[in-house]
Amino acid sequence: MDKYYPTIEESFLFNEIDKKSIDHLLKCLGAELKNYDKDEYLFLTGDKINNIGIVVEGIVEIIKESLAGDRHIIAFLEASDMFAEGIVSTINKISPVTARVQANSKVLWIPYDKIIRACGNVCDFHLILIQNMITILGEKNVILNKKIELLTLKGMRAKIAKHLLNESYDKGKQTFQIVLNRLELADYLNVSRTSMCRELSRMKEDGVIDYYGKSFKILKEEELIKCLD
Amino acid sequence: MDKYYPTIEESFLFNEIDKKSIDHLLKCLGAELKNYDKDEYLFLTGDKINNIGIVVEGIVEIIKESLAGDRHIIAFLEASDMFAEGIVSTINKISPVTARVQANSKVLWIPYDKIIRACGNVCDFHLILIQNMITILGEKNVILNKKIELLTLKGMRAKIAKHLLNESYDKGKQTFQIVLNRLELADYLNVSRTSMCRELSRMKEDGVIDYYGKSFKILKEEELIKCLD
DNA sequence: AATAAATTGTAGCCATGGCTACATCTTTTA
DNA sequence: TAAAAGATGTAGCCATGGCTACAATTTATT
Incomplete structure (x- = not known):
């Protein structure tokens, strides 16, 4: 797993966190690296999501199915991109989209619970992590607002x-x-x-x-x- | 200030937090209640914001000034509504909107720092507070996404x-x-x-x-x- | 109850912008 | 280097939807 650290570190989630501590932190978070074959699904529309994902290798597609039944790709994610953070941070955690890998890929899954609940031995990093999480959501809000302004x-x-x-x-x-x-x-x-x-x-x-x-x-x-x- | 607790408690920020603890919590957070006269400004477009606001009494208007110079009211906030949470959670904390009271009003200001940094004597509430904060941002994202879907x-x-x-x-x-x-x-x-x-x-x-x-x-x-x- | 004010529905006119079709130019592939 | 595929620009046609004006209806005010 170590070989992927440079990619993982690039995620804003680990902003301001000492690179030497990432190994410890990932263990503390119970992060898990999983392999997926081409066209495999990560989760489907309607699934309950409890993990944040970080693309470590390959390509992940985010697909929106309309009520009318047609499918529309809304994002292509590459190494070090994060996803599902907007889903796990809602009340019901139900995904409005489907995620699928476009090529053989590796995804790092981090349980949301572990991120926002400080662990027993409250490591300092944990608080930074939480602040980063909030900043990520805040910045996403800004982007969405800009888009609405444009569309309006x-x-x-x-x-x-x-x-x-x-x-x-x-x-x-x-x-x-x-x-x-x-x-x-x-x-x-x-x-x-x-x-x-x-x-x-x-x-x-x-x-x-x-x-x-x-x-x-x-x-x-x-x-x-x-x-x- | 006690007389306003029922209003303050209604904010989702204090969801799942024992009502008896709110007094202690607000002190720990360094929350401040301020009075404003009709038409007084809370902050202007471009200001750097460091506090989350909760309307305790009266009406707060959120105003968007377009580049072209015209003003457009985008929200009327009433007692127990929260505002500025989307601003303080961004990287530069610069407000894209102006806030003004429409009538004599009272606003509770809570320093953002205090919310996301656990205090020395890490009270349990603090972590719940942080989780609530993240949920609020997550839910706001959902609403914005729905609006974009409609507009598109x-x-x-x-x-x-x-x-x-x-x-x-x-x-x-x-x-x-x-x-x-x-x-x-x-x-x-x-x-x-x-x-x-x-x-x-x-x-x-x-x-x-x-x-x-x-x-x-x-x-x-x-x-x-x-x-x- | 009477009047005023606000909200909602309808119709005609016409500008904006979507669509098809095609031309031109650029990049990729063989 | 030729051929194919993709990206971009232009033109004509016409449907969608914005606008003005007004009628009809509901709600507020006196």
């Missing part, structure tokens, strides 16, 4: 403007590269790709932004801000 | 269908009362009231639902579910 905006231009401003603020520059391609971006903004492309063209024509591929430049910030009304 | 649906009928199904499942009945009026509902679904009313009429005409005022009845659940594609 009326009009194509407003959505594009808001997103580009967000990116620009995050990077601290007027010129920046985006990560998503056009289709993914349209998906994120919940609009059709073609209509989004059309509006991007218009915005370039109007001289408020410029772009080539994934490189964007904000030309008239004030104009973009005006779009948000 | 394409088409008026899908949004209405999803919301009515949610309400029906929550209440466990096909017939139920909604809380919001038409304007508030339209706002929640992020559509115009008139278009929503039009679609509600059509749905009634099609015989998939029936309603009168705030009373709704789901007539053909399978049909509603089909709308979600």
